[in-house]
Every structure is written in structure tokens, then in C-alpha cells.
Amino acid sequence: MKNDKRSVTMVDVAREAGVALGTVSKVINGLPVGESYRRKVEAAVQKLDYHVNPNAKFLKSERTNTIALILPNTIIPFFALLTQYVNMALEKRGYKMMLCFTEYDHHREQELISMVVQNRVDGIIALTYDPRLEVPDNVPFVTVDRFLGGSVPCVASDNFTGGRLAAAKLAELGCHRVACLQVGSVLTTEPNKRKDGFVSGCMTAGLTFKLCNPPDGATAEPFEVFLRQELLETDTPLDGLFCSTDLVAYQAIGIIRSFGLRVPEDVQVIGFDGLRMLGDQEPVCSSIVQPISELAETAVSIVISNDFAGLPPLICLPVTYRPGGTTREKD
Amino acid sequence: MKNDKRSVTMVDVAREAGVALGTVSKVINGLPVGESYRRKVEAAVQKLDYHVNPNAKFLKSERTNTIALILPNTIIPFFALLTQYVNMALEKRGYKMMLCFTEYDHHREQELISMVVQNRVDGIIALTYDPRLEVPDNVPFVTVDRFLGGSVPCVASDNFTGGRLAAAKLAELGCHRVACLQVGSVLTTEPNKRKDGFVSGCMTAGLTFKLCNPPDGATAEPFEVFLRQELLETDTPLDGLFCSTDLVAYQAIGIIRSFGLRVPEDVQVIGFDGLRMLGDQEPVCSSIVQPISELAETAVSIVISNDFAGLPPLICLPVTYRPGGTTREKD
DNA sequence: TTGTATGCGTTATCAG
DNA sequence: CTGATAACGCATACAA
Numbered sequence: 001m002k003n004d005k006r007s008v009t010m011v012d013v014a015r016e017a018g019v020a021l022g023t024v025s026k027v028i029n030g031l032p033v034g035e036s037y038r039r040k041v042e043a044a045v046q047k048l049d050y051h052v053n054p055n056a057k058f059l060k061s062e063r064t065n066t067i068a069l070i071l072p073n074t075i076i077p078f079f080a081l082l083t084q085y086v087n088m089a090l091e092k093r094g095y096k097m098m099l100c101f102t103e104y105d106h107h108r109e110q111e112l113i114s115m116v117v118q119n120r121v122d123g124i125i126a127l128t129y130d131p132r133l134e135v136p137d138n139v140p141f142v143t144v145d146r147f148l149g150g151s152v153p154c155v156a157s158d159n160f161t162g163g164r165l166a167a168a169k170l171a172e173l174g175c176h177r178v179a180c181l182q183v184g185s186v187l188t189t190e191p192n193k194r195k196d197g198f199v200s201g202c203m204t205a206g207l208t209f210k211l212c213n214p215p216d217g218a219t220a221e222p223f224e225v226f227l228r229q230e231l232l233e234t235d236t237p238l239d240g241l242f243c244s245t246d247l248v249a250y251q252a253i254g255i256i257r258s259f260g261l262r263v264p265e266d267v268q269v270i271g272f273d274g275l276r277m278l279g280d281q282e283p284v285c286s287s288i289v290q291p292i293s294e295l296a297e298t299a300v301s302i303v304i305s306n307d308f309a310g311l312p313p314l315i316c317l318p319v320t321y322r323p324g325g326t327t328r329e330k331d
Numbered sequence: 332m333k334n335d336k337r338s339v340t341m342v343d344v345a346r347e348a349g350v351a352l353g354t355v356s357k358v359i360n361g362l363p364v365g366e367s368y369r370r371k372v373e374a375a376v377q378k379l380d381y382h383v384n385p386n387a388k389f390l391k392s393e394r395t396n397t398i399a400l401i402l403p404n405t406i407i408p409f410f411a412l413l414t415q416y417v418n419m420a421l422e423k424r425g426y427k428m429m430l431c432f433t434e435y436d437h438h439r440e441q442e443l444i445s446m447v448v449q450n451r452v453d454g455i456i457a458l459t460y461d462p463r464l465e466v467p468d469n470v471p472f473v474t475v476d477r478f479l480g481g482s483v484p485c486v487a488s489d490n491f492t493g494g495r496l497a498a499a500k501l502a503e504l505g506c507h508r509v510a511c512l513q514v515g516s517v518l519t520t521e522p523n524k525r526k527d528g529f530v531s532g533c534m535t536a537g538l539t540f541k542l543c544n545p546p547d548g549a550t551a552e553p554f555e556v557f558l559r560q561e562l563l564e565t566d567t568p569l570d571g572l573f574c575s576t577d578l579v580a581y582q583a584i585g586i587i588r589s590f591g592l593r594v595p596e597d598v599q600v601i602g603f604d605g606l607r608m609l610g611d612q613e614p615v616c617s618s619i620v621q622p623i624s625e626l627a628e629t630a631v632s633i634v635i636s637n638d639f640a641g642l643p644p645l646i647c648l649p650v651t652y653r654p655g656g657t658t659r660e661k662d
Numbered sequence: 663t664t665g666t667a668t669g670c671g672t673t674a675t676c677a678g
Numbered sequence: 679c680t681g682a683t684a685a686c687g688c689a690t691a692c693a694a
Contacts, residue, residue, distance in 0.1 A: 020665040022666070022690080053390070058386045059672090059687080074405055077411075080406060101419070120386065251612070284609065351681040388672055
């Protein structure tokens with residue numbers, strides 16, 4: 001792999017081709033130029049293995065062809081997938097991605113935004129947790145799953161409909177007494193609507209339902225208490241469960257089985273996300289699948305278009321249901 | 332969040348502070364400057380909210396403060412973790428990460444290397460699969476888990492010792508007839524040494540062992556055939572299993588249980604990687620844990636130092652054993 | 663249509 | 679120690 005230490009510039013190409021600097025620039029940028037000149041330049045470019053220096057280019061244009069993606073981490077599968085798809089969507093459009101991890105730290109969220117703005121990114125896609133996040137007004141900014149106000153476009157799955165769908169499915173699968181498990185969130189993030197949709201769906205389907213919505217904190221303790229109460233210490237035990245996240249579903253299933261009950265025979269469980277074990281193995285559970293790829297595509301195409309004019313403040317993408325072994329499907 | 336459209340430059344700062352451009356530059360870069368001048372400049376910087384334009388800076392310095400990380404994807408947990416830790420290690424040192432996904436495509440691997448070189452990255456960290464990968468000779472290049480030849484530093488876990496450790500553990504835990512499951516790889520990647528270490532460990536511990544090393548291809552079919560043979564259709568069934576990857580272990584455990592056998596009661600299983608379910612839940616299995624964070628730190632510090640002189644071609648980092656519910660620990 | 667000259671924001675070189 | 683001034687590589691008005 002060759003690549004001269006002293007990088008070759010347009011001047012070198014111009015000299016080699018025997019034309020002027022400006023002509024080379026035009027050829028490179030696809031502007032009209034005499035055919036014979038074009039050929040000479042192209043030959044020289046080939047010969048010298050010339051490539052434009054992005055720094056110099058962007059110094060003039062004030063653009064960097066870089067979009068920042070800000071999210072908590074990449075350990076959580078949903079974030080990992082989002083990262084991957086955003087990267088692909090950007091690459092397809094000739095953009096680079098600047099990846100930033102917040103680790104759920106509100107302060108870092110704000111710092112990182114300043115940082116990437118200073119780095120002159122052309123846009124920001126963010127999945128943050130600070131309800132009072134200050135958003136730059138001079139660089140395109142779109143959020144994923146966080147509605148920060150009318151002026152900041154938010155791309156999200158149709159969480160409400162997803163919740164309704166889960167309720168409808170549980171009813172269809174023969175459940176009568178169901179519950180919704182959701183990790184708290186004082187702030188009104190979009191995913192919170194899953195619960196609301198579920199409630200709505202239960203009412204439509206005539207299902208008896210309970211809610212368990214402990215405040216934040218990663219422990220599964222409150223779920224265990226709730227499930228013990230509603231599965232063991234009652235004579236009308238639950239037979240269906242909707243969890244606001246596949247991760248919650250995973251924990252819940254563990255708890256249920258530790259009680260000696262079976263999933264899906266005794267309790268059917270539907271999660272939300274559509275994750276797979278270890279990334280690409282079997283589904284974690286029956287789940288409302290988020291269209292992560294489309295979320296990424298949409299978010300990217302919005303930041304890049306930079307046309308926030310006729311845009312609805314909240315763009316909802318459709319979700320689908322996928323059986324995953326924790327429900328009793330008919331067939 | 333304010334940020335003037337027309338970005339403020341050093342010239343503005345100089346004018347505001349009433350000093351010369353060069354002086355501002357020195358203050359910004361921490362070069363010696365008269366105390367009174369420094370103060371004036373700093374005040375002006377504050378007042379104008381000035382930030383250096385990285386493009387302009389790097390245009391001169393021919394550096395970008397960016398390191399490329401090239402790997403298959405971020406869906407596989409090991410890659411996701413590596414991405415995260417590399418990012419952190421880079422950020423700590425004031426570098427940015429340019430993330431590139433190969434999707435295991437040899438051609439893309441090569442293309443991406445060219446691409447990032449053209450983008451003037453200051454170094455490359457790569458986890459690739461093309462045995463004949465062409466490595467640029469003008470930009471620092473270090474691999475993870477792939478030994479490409481003496482001149483390219485490779486950072487890897489101590490796979491051999493890990494394999495030995497697994498064998499020793501299985502022996503210690505009372506196994507007598509064990510086997511090693513490894514997904515093939517014609518190429519001699521570092522992880523292949525896990526099997527070699529395991530063999531060595533078995534000999535040391537006096538364990539009877541078998542190997543199952545099907546060629547590539549993601550299907551678990553060959554493992555099922557092998558396990559059926561060695562668990563059901565023999566009168567000296569295995570009682571211990573070492574899998575070259577937690578993912579393989581996960582598949583194997585599924586197969587074993589589908590036979591009606593129990594893990595760890597009937598068969599103890601040790602994997603390799605130290606992954607956790609859904610990113611941060613309980614361990615996938617008892618496993619030889621890779622020090623992913625240290626791998627990242629090491630790789631980063633090497634590319635950045637750019638001092639490949641006295642460097643051993645292969646840097647092995649120590650692994651540890653961690654019980655994860657698929658072995659019968661004493662306590 | 664092609665070539666020339668200038669500027670983008672910094673750093674670095676040299677005179678003061 | 680400070681302050682002009684010349685690059686850096688490219689784009690682009692403007693002149694030829």
C-alpha cells in the first residue's frame with residue numbers, strides 16, 4: 001500500500017497535467033471543463049494517486065461532512081443497533097459519524113453537545129436523558145425517542161400504537177388478566193407512551209390490567225415484589241405481561257421462572273424492542289419490534305436535509321409484532 | 332445555546348484583546364507569553380466564546396486527531412464493547428474516533444482502509460478477516476486479535492493461556508472427558524490459539540479430550556451432530572465443554588438442553604469472552620474473560636504513541652476465569 | 663472555456 | 679517576548 005509521505009496536492013496534479021490549478025479543482029468537483037483537459041487531469045490524478053485533503057476542503061466550505069451521534073453507550077443492544085444503522089445511513093450519503101457516549105450523565109450530554117458544535121459538525125442526532133437539555137440553534141439537531149419541544153424534530157417508533165398492539169395480542173392469545181411493567185422515568189420520554197397505549201389497548205379489548213411503574217434505578221427488585229403479589233399471593237393471578245422493554249421482559253421472565261411458573265404456559269410475555277440474544281441469535285422474547293434501521297435512516301435524512309420547515313415535530317415510525325417464544329401462538 | 336453564525340476567529344480575538352494574531356495563537360497553545368497579554372487574550376476568548384477551528388488547525392499540522400476503528404459491526408457484543416472502550420480511551424487522550432463497519436467483507440476492509448487513509452486519520456485500529464490485507468505503511472496501524480506479520484503490532488488477549496486455564500478449570504471442577512468447540516477459521520487468527528491452549532491444558536491435567544472444529548459458516552449444525560454423538564450415542568459421554576466463544580457456548584448449551592441434559596449438572600461449560608446477557612445482565616456462561624477495556628487502552632496508546640520501535644509484534648493481555656452458572660463451583 | 667489571485671483560520675518563521 | 683507575514687490545500691470570483 002503506497003502513499004507518499006508528503007501528500008500530493010492539487011498543485012502537483014496541475015503541474016503533472018500541464019494545466020492550471022483552477023482547472024484541476026473543477027475536474028475534481030465535476031464542473032464543466034474541456035474534454036481534453038479533463039482527460040489530462042484525470043490521468044495525472046491516477047498517476048499521482050491524488051486525493052483531496054478534507055481539512056482544506058472543509059476549511060473553505062465551513063462544513064465537515066460529519067454528523068454527531070450522541071447516546072449513552074453501545075453496550076445496550078438497542079444503542080448498538082442504532083449506532084450501526086446510523087453509521088450505515090451516513091456512509092451511504094458520504095457523511096462521517098462522530099460517536100459520543102454520555103453514559104447517561106446529564107452533564108456530559110450537555111458538554112458533548114458543546115464539544116461537537118465546536119468541532120463544526122454539520123448536524124447532531126441525540127438520544128439523551130436530560131429533560132432540560134439546551135439545544136444549539138445553529139446546527140441541525142434531531143432527537144431519537146425524546147421530544148424536547150416543537151422546534152426540535154423527534155424521530156421515534158410509534159410507541160403508543162405498539163403498546164396497544166401488545167394489549168391486543170395478549171387478548172388475542174387468550175389472556176384475561178394482564179399487567180404492564182415499565183421502568184420509571186420522571187421525564188416524559190416517548191417510550192413512556194408504550195404504557196399509555198397498552199392501557200388504551202386493554203380498555204378496547206376489555207382486559208383487566210395492572211400497572212407496575214417503579215421509579216428509575218436499574219434493580220429488578222420492585223418487579224419481583226409486584227410479580228410475587230400478582231402471581232402467587234392472589235387468587236386471580238396474571239396470565240399476561242407487557243414489558244416496556246425486552247430487557248425488562250428478560251428480567252421478568254427470570255423472576256417468573258424463579259417462582260416455579262412457566263413462560264408462556266402460565267404467563268405470556270410481550271416485550272418491546274425486538275432484540276435478539278447476543279446480537280443475532282433467537283429473539284429475547286415475543287416483542288413489539290422497533291424499526292431501528294428506519295429510525296436511523298429517517299433521523300439521518302432529516303439532519304442532513306436541514307429542512308426543518310414543513311416537518312412535524314414528532315415523526316412516528318410503525319412497529320410490528322413478532323412472536324419470540326414467550327407467547328402461545330396459535331399455529 | 333448561543334453560537335454566532337459567523338464563527339469568531341483568532342483575528343477577532345486579537346482585535347478584541349488589542350494584541351497581535353500570533354500572540355493569541357500562543358496563548359491558545361499554551362506557549363510562553365507575557366502575563367498581561369495572556370490575561371487580555373483570555374478575557375477576549377471568554378467574551379467572544381472563541382473556539383479554534385479544528386479544520387484550520389489540522390490543515391497546517393497535517394494531523395486530524397482522529398483514529399479509525401475498523402471492525403465488522405456493533406451488533407456482536409464483543410465488538411460493541413470494544414467500540415465503547417476504544418472510544419473512551421481515545422476521548423481521554425483528546426482524539427476522535429472514526430468508526431467503520433466491514434460486515435466481514437474482505438473487499439470492504441481494504442476499501443475502508445484506503446478511505447480512512449485518504450481522510451488523513453492519524454492511525455488505524457483494525458479487527459479484520461482478510462488474511463492478505465494490505466496495510467498502509469505511512470500511517471500507524473495496529474490490529475486486534477489478528478497477527479498480520481511482524482511489522483504490524485497486534486493486541487490480543489492471551490488466548491493460549493486462556494485455553495489452558497479453561498482446561499485446568501474443567502479438571503479442577505471434576506470433569507474427566509471434555510471437548511473443545513470452535514468455529515473454524517482457515518486463517519490463523521489469534522483466537523485460534525484458544526484451542527491449542529486447551530489441548531495443552533488437557534494434556535497437563537490428564538484430561539481426555541476431543542475437538543470439534545467445523546469450517547466457517549454461522550450454523551450450529553455441526554455442533555449438534557458432534558454433541559449428539561459425544562453425549563448421547565456413546566457410553567463415555569462428555570462431562571465438560573470448552574467453547575471458543577461465549578456465543579458458541581450459548582448455542583451449545585441450547586443444544587445440550589434440547590437433548591434433555593442439564594448444564595452444569597450433566598455437562599459443565601466454559602466459554603470465552605466474558606459477555607453478559609443483553610449487555611449488562613448476568614453472564615452468558617462461565618467464561619474466560621477478555622480484558623476488553625485493557626485491549627482498547629493498549630491498542631489506542633500504541634497507535635497514538637506511534638512508537639513501533641521496541642515493540643513486540645504481539646502484545647498479549649492476561650485473561651481471567653469467571654464462573655457464570657454453567658459450571659459447578661465449590662462454594 | 664481556462665488561468666490567476668485571493669481568502670478560509672491556523673501555525674510557524676523571523677524580524678523588531 | 680511580541681507582532682507582522684508567509685504558508686497549508688482548496689474553492690472561487692474574476693480576468694484573460
